[in-house]
Amino acid sequence: xxxxxxxxxxxxxxxxxxxxxxxxxxxxxxxxxxxxxxxxxxxxxxxxxxxxxxxxxxxxxxxxxxxxxxxxxxxxxxxxxxxxxxxxxxxxxxxxxxxxxxxxxxxxxxxxxxxxxxxxxxxxxxxxxxxxxxxxxxxxxxxxxxxxxxxxxxxxxxxxxxxxxxxxxxxxxxxxxxxxxxxxxxxxxxxxxxxxxxxxxxxxxxxxxxxxxxxxxxxxxxxxxxxxxxxxxxxxxxxxxxxxxxxxxxxxxxxxxxxxxxxxxxxxxxxxxxxxxxxxxxxxxxxxxxxxxxxxxxxxxxxxxxxxxxxxxxxxxxxxxxxxxxxxxxxxxxxxxxxxxxxxxxxxxxxxxxxxxxxxxxxxxxxxxxxxxxxxxxxxxxxxxxxxxxxxxxxxxxxxxxxxxxxxxxxxxxxxxxxxxxxxxxxxxxxxxxx
Amino acid sequence: xxxxxxxxxxxxxxxxxxxxxxxxxxxxxxxxxxxxxxxxxxxxxxxxxxxxxxxxxxxxxxxxxxxxxxxxxxxxxxxxxxxxxxxxxxxxxxxxxxxxxxxxxxxxxxxxxxxxxxxxxxxxxxxxxxxxxxxxxxxxxxxxxxxxxxxxxxxxxxxxxxxxxxxxxxxxxxxxxxxxxxxxxxxxxxxxxxxxxxxxxxxxxxxxxxxxxxxxxxxxxxxxxxxxxxxxxxxxxxxxxxxxxxxxxxxxxxxxxxxxxxxxxxxxxxxxxxxxxxxxxxxxxxxxxxxxxxxxxxxxxxxxxxxxxxxxxxxxxxxxxxxxxxxxxxxxxxxxxx
Numbered sequence: 030x031x032x033x034x035x036x037x038x039x040x041x042x043x044x045x046x047x048x049x050x051x052x053x054x055x056x057x058x059x060x061x062x063x064x065x066x067x068x069x070x071x072x073x074x075x076x077x078x079x080x081x082x083x084x085x086x087x088x089x090x091x092x093x094x095x096x097x098x099x100x101x102x103x104x105x106x107x108x109x110x111x112x113x114x115x116x117x118x119x120x121x122x123x124x125x126x127x128x129x130x131x132x133x134x135x136x137x138x139x140x141x142x143x144x145x146x147x148x149x150x151x152x153x154x155x156x157x158x159x160x161x162x163x164x165x166x167x168x169x170x171x172x173x174x175x176x177x178x179x180x181x182x183x184x185x186x187x188x189x190x191x192x193x194x195x196x197x198x199x200x201x202x203x204x205x206x207x208x209x210x211x212x213x214x215x216x217x218x219x220x221x222x223x224x225x226x227x228x229x230x231x232x233x234x235x236x237x238x239x240x241x242x243x244x245x246x247x248x249x250x251x252x253x254x255x256x257x258x259x260x261x262x263x264x265x266x267x268x269x270x271x272x273x274x275x276x277x278x279x280x281x282x283x284x285x286x287x288x289x290x291x292x293x294x295x296x297x298x299x300x301x302x303x304x305x306x307x308x309x310x311x312x313x314x315x316x317x318x319x320x321x322x323x324x325x326x327x328x329x330x331x332x333x334x335x336x337x338x339x340x341x342x343x344x345x346x347x348x349x350x351x352x353x354x355x356x357x358x359x360x361x362x363x364x365x366x367x368x369x370x371x372x373x374x375x376x377x378x379x380x381x382x383x384x385x386x387x388x389x390x391x392x393x394x395x396x397x398x399x400x401x402x403x404x405x406x407x408x409x410x411x412x413x414x415x416x417x418x419x420x421x422x423x424x425x426x427x428x429x430x431x432x433x434x435x436x437x438x439x440x441x442x443x444x445x446x447x448x449x450x451x452x453x454x455x456x457x458x459x460x461x462x463x464x
Numbered sequence: 465x466x467x468x469x470x471x472x473x474x475x476x477x478x479x480x481x482x483x484x485x486x487x488x489x490x491x492x493x494x495x496x497x498x499x500x501x502x503x504x505x506x507x508x509x510x511x512x513x514x515x516x517x518x519x520x521x522x523x524x525x526x527x528x529x530x531x532x533x534x535x536x537x538x539x540x541x542x543x544x545x546x547x548x549x550x551x552x553x554x555x556x557x558x559x560x561x562x563x564x565x566x567x568x569x570x571x572x573x574x575x576x577x578x579x580x581x582x583x584x585x586x587x588x589x590x591x592x593x594x595x596x597x598x599x600x601x602x603x604x605x606x607x608x609x610x611x612x613x614x615x616x617x618x619x620x621x622x623x624x625x626x627x628x629x630x631x632x633x634x635x636x637x638x639x640x641x642x643x644x645x646x647x648x649x650x651x652x653x654x655x656x657x658x659x660x661x662x663x664x665x666x667x668x669x670x671x672x673x674x675x676x677x678x679x680x681x682x683x684x685x686x687x688x689x690x691x692x693x694x695x696x697x698x699x700x701x702x703x704x705x706x707x708x709x710x711x712x713x714x715x716x717x718x719x720x721x722x723x724x725x726x727x728x729x730x731x732x733x734x735x736x737x738x739x740x741x742x743x744x745x746x747x748x749x750x751x752x753x754x755x756x757x758x759x760x761x762x763x764x765x766x767x768x769x770x771x772x773x774x775x776x777x778x779x780x781x782x783x784x785x786x787x788x789x790x791x792x793x794x795x796x797x798x799x800x801x802x
Contacts, residue, residue: 110477128484129596142474205574214474222474225481244588359584 034242034290037357038251040346040438042302044321044333045295046359048074048091049446051250053454055092061245062098063090064238066276067422068252068268069106069140069167077449084122085461088112089131090250093119095451097248098130100241101137104276105169107184108140109226132231132241134184141197141219144169146211147204171269173200187227194220218318239284249277249290255346261400263416264409266306272349279404292353293443294346298430300339303331307416310336310373310423319363337423338372338430340437342416345398347438358431359446365460370426374437376419395419431457475477501597504581506618512566514585514635516626520562525585525625525635526726527679529568529615532581532600550589550719551698557741564625565591569598570641573611573653580614580657585625601776608697612645613668614653620675622658628678636729637679638722640686644700672704680729682708682760684722686715712756717749723754728760735760775794 035054039045051074052061065072065088074086076094090099091171107389117128145167152164174181182200186193197216200410204211251272256262258272274292281290299315302308315335347353364370374396380389398416401408428432435442437459442457455461472480500506514525555756556561564585573579583594616637625635648665655661675681701709712721724738733741735757742750 044696109481110472110474112482113477113484114472116484120484126484218474218478222481225478229481229484233550236556239555240551240588244590 033288034247034249034281034286035280036249036251036274036290036292038274038292038294038350038353039254039298040256040294040296040350040356041339042228042253042256042306042308042345042455043252043254044073044301044303045254045297046075046357046446047250047252047295048076048086048392049093049359049449049451049454050293050295050357052076053446053451054097054248055095056451057454059096059245060092060152060248062100062241063092064100064102064241064247064249064277065090065278066102066104066249066251066280067270067272069138069165069170069270070108070111071165071167072252072423074250074252075430075449079121079450079452082122083449084118089115089119089127090248092248092250093127093130098132098241100238101131101133101184102238102276102280103134103136103235104136104271104280105137106167107133107137107141108165109187109207109223110142111140111165111382111395113226121129126370132233132237133184133217134235134237135183135232136235136376137184138170138174138186139182139186140166140170140331141182141200142166142214143197143200143204145171146213150208150211167268169230170197173203177203180181184232187223190220190224193223218452227325235283238280242281242284242286243348249274249280252279255294255350258349260404260406260409261349262409264406265412266304267409267414275351275355286358291355292350293355293357293439294350294353294438295357295359296338296343296434296438297360298338298358298426298434299360299370300336300342302334302336305331307413308334308336308339309342309376309416309419310339310371310421312336314369336424337370338434338437340372340374340434341376341396341398344438345400347440349400353440355443356435356440357446358434358457361431361445362447364426364430370430371423371425372426372430372437373421375422376416377422378415378419379401387448394422471723476743488651498577498599500581500599501580504583504597506580506582506658508623509582509622510616511622511624512582512584513623514564514566514625514627516562516630520564520587522560522627522631523562523564523587523625524560524627524633524726524730525564525566525623525679526560526638526722527566527568527585527619527623527635528640528722529570529582529619530640531600531610531612531641532569532571533610533643535672538645551591552725552740553720553723554726557723557727557732558785559730559732562587563675564725567591567594567598568615569600570610570612570615570639573614573650573657574646579611579653580618582618585623596707608643608694609646610641611653612639612641612643612672613647613649614657615639616645616668616675616681617649617654617666618658619672619679620671621660623675623678625678634677635679637675637681638684638725639681640684640718642685642694644697645704665671669704670729680708681705682710682725684710684712684718684756686718687711687715707759710756710760712752714749714752717756720749720753724753724757726759728757 037051039047070087072087074091076091077083090097119127138396148166148169149164180196180199182196186196194216197219201216253268253272255272257268259267259269300310311334319335321333375394377392378389378395379392429441431445444454445457447453447461514523516523554560564587565583566583568582571579578599581598619637625634627635645668647668649671650665651662683705720742727733727738739750739754
């Protein structure tokens with residue numbers, strides 16, 4: 030172990046199983062709190078209880094059912110309305126008082142119904158050029174906060190009705206100016222709901238993190254995937270969020286943590302993408318054969334797509350994360366016994382003059398996606414073009430695919446997941462009985 | 465609204481939040497408990513200890529006891545929401561390196577089921593757990609008297625604090641309430657609640673004098689409380705504690721007030737520095753805290769057993785600067801400009 034806190038990120042495009050890995054981490058050792066450090070209510074981290082009941086964690090940490098607290102850091106976007114519904118579902122699952130284990134940083138941005146309405150309207154107008162948004166307003170919330178840093182509603186404002194009202198009126202008017210009158214609730218109703226939220230949750234300053242980290246082992250739970258990162262992903266098919274370990278490392282440094290955390294990357298035994306954007310190893314047969322339990326076709330997000338394990342893309346994810354300490358490999362059970370799953374360690378790209386029929390020039394292999402200068406979106410967009418034009422060089426998958434994945438990414442495998450529950454998590458090299 | 469998995473409309477969310485209200489901060493109390501939680505029961509407790517350790521070599525004991533009668537019901541709820549901030553403020557600004565915080569609650573031994581609840585001195589957010597276990601009884605009140613003297617008896621005879629034992633520095637006891645003490649610590653009540661046989665009643669003034677040797681005692685009267693501004697109550701506490709009676713006009717500022725009082729007592733800051741710190745952190749509590757602590761900041765801590773004291777001139781300068789800041793041309797917008 031390099032340190033007692035753990036940072037968990039998804040090395041793909043999301044959906045690799047961070048929730049189930051975090052739940053297992055929290056159930057297998059005394060974890061004090063799960064700290065969320067990016068994204069917002071659009072996260073969907075699935076955890077299945079031993080009795081088969083299931084919860085999709087969006088704003089509560091995926092360690093909740095294992096008894097860990099949740100802290101929403103200042104990097105989070107918080108949707109109190111969605112959170113209330115998630116809390117009720119957790120209570121139905123037997124969490125006596127979900128709010129009592131929750132602290133929220135007062136600087137976290139608030140996602141409001143106005144952001145959501147603007148988000149859906151903007152996507153509607155994009156038509157076929159949709160970005161694969163979840164339709165909840167996360168991107169709008171980030172964009173508005175960058176354009177209007179002083180007017181962006183924040184969690185701390187929920188306890189100050191006058192401040193909140195002023196900010197919501199400005200926001201509502203800005204949305205109406207851009208999109209016309211949308212179907213949105215009155216400001217007064219939002220102020221009231223947010224005030225109830227402020228009464229219900231513990232809103233804290235950034236300093237609270239210091240206390241939390243000192244109280245016991247914490248798990249930083251990332252959302253989405255590193256390949257969707259706002260700066261390192263394949264622009265513009267990215268999310269408005271830093272999905273690498275950077276935010277977690279910043280929070281740790283700000284809190285004065287000395288020990289480095291253990292940084293764990295989560296990958297499936299195959300690579301998936303929900304929505305539009307590059308997926309070099311995509312295979313229509315696999316998409317049809319491996320539908321996902323928790324990921325249908327979202328009205329706003331688009332199709333769930335499946336491809337072979339893309340070591341090139343995942344290695345790029347490790348590299349732009351500044352290196353990791355270990356892997357968690359999920360969906361080992363799905364890969365078992367499938368002879369149609371392959372792995373991709375290099376792409377084929379066409380160079381030189383393509384000629385009039387597009388088939389000219391030469392081809393060469395491309396095994397490392399080179400990170401560009403940080404925050405250079407022009408570079409990222411060019412990268413997207415190159416990746417979209419690439420075809421995968423597919424090789425047969427090894428019988429012990431999780432071990433092979435560790436070798437391909439050059440990282441030790443901490444845990445292999447053979448099913449949705451905690452009991453399905455095992456040390457590498459050991460296939461559980463009954464699989 | 466929205467289309468994510470948990471999205472919900474604003475009215476539905478308000479309903480959900482409203483229905484869930486009142487089960488969080490004081491889960492034990494709100495679950496209907498009417499007996500003291502084992503973890504907070506003073507009966508047969510030998511000592512509550514604040515000990516130095518390798519991890520916390522410079523422990524400073526800070527006890528916060530509050531009245532839990534009906535008129536004060538909001539205070540514990542606000543404390544609970546502010547607490548992580550209190551500890552962080554103390555630590556980040558270096559007012560204290562190793563604060564050990566204890567929470568407790570005071571009722572009325574003549575008529576309440578739970579007249580005294582005392583947690584442990586804790587250095588992390590386990591203290592939140594103690595807060596969650598406090599029973600908010602809502603009895604007492606009416607006669608403007610609560611059993612503060614019983615709580616002070618417990619603090620005097622059943623706590624052991626290394627800041628005093630090892631370094632000769634007094635700990636801090638904050639009592640937050642809006643009523644007066646009974647005149648004597650009653651033998652029968654001590655036996656029934658704490659389990660000691662003290663032979664005979666002890667005058668409240670005597671127990672206060674005994675407690676003052678090891679603790680600086682502060683009384684905080686939130687002016688939102690029902691008896692706020694009652695001169696009789698202020699006089700009563702000033703008679704017992706001198707200038708250490710703090711009138712606070714904004715209940716939300718209670719944790720900032722405690723933090724700055726400790727900062728002043730530890731000679732880590734002057735009042736103006738502390739108010740600067742609050743402004744740095746974006747706290748809007750500066751005005752209320754500044755008003756509440758003007759007297760304490762001016763006089764500084766009473767006699768400290770060992771060590772130097774804040775120079776009087778510095779403290780007076782601080783108050784001058786504060787007066788200018790509060791009354792300054794920029795207006796009272798919650799931001800202190802010095």
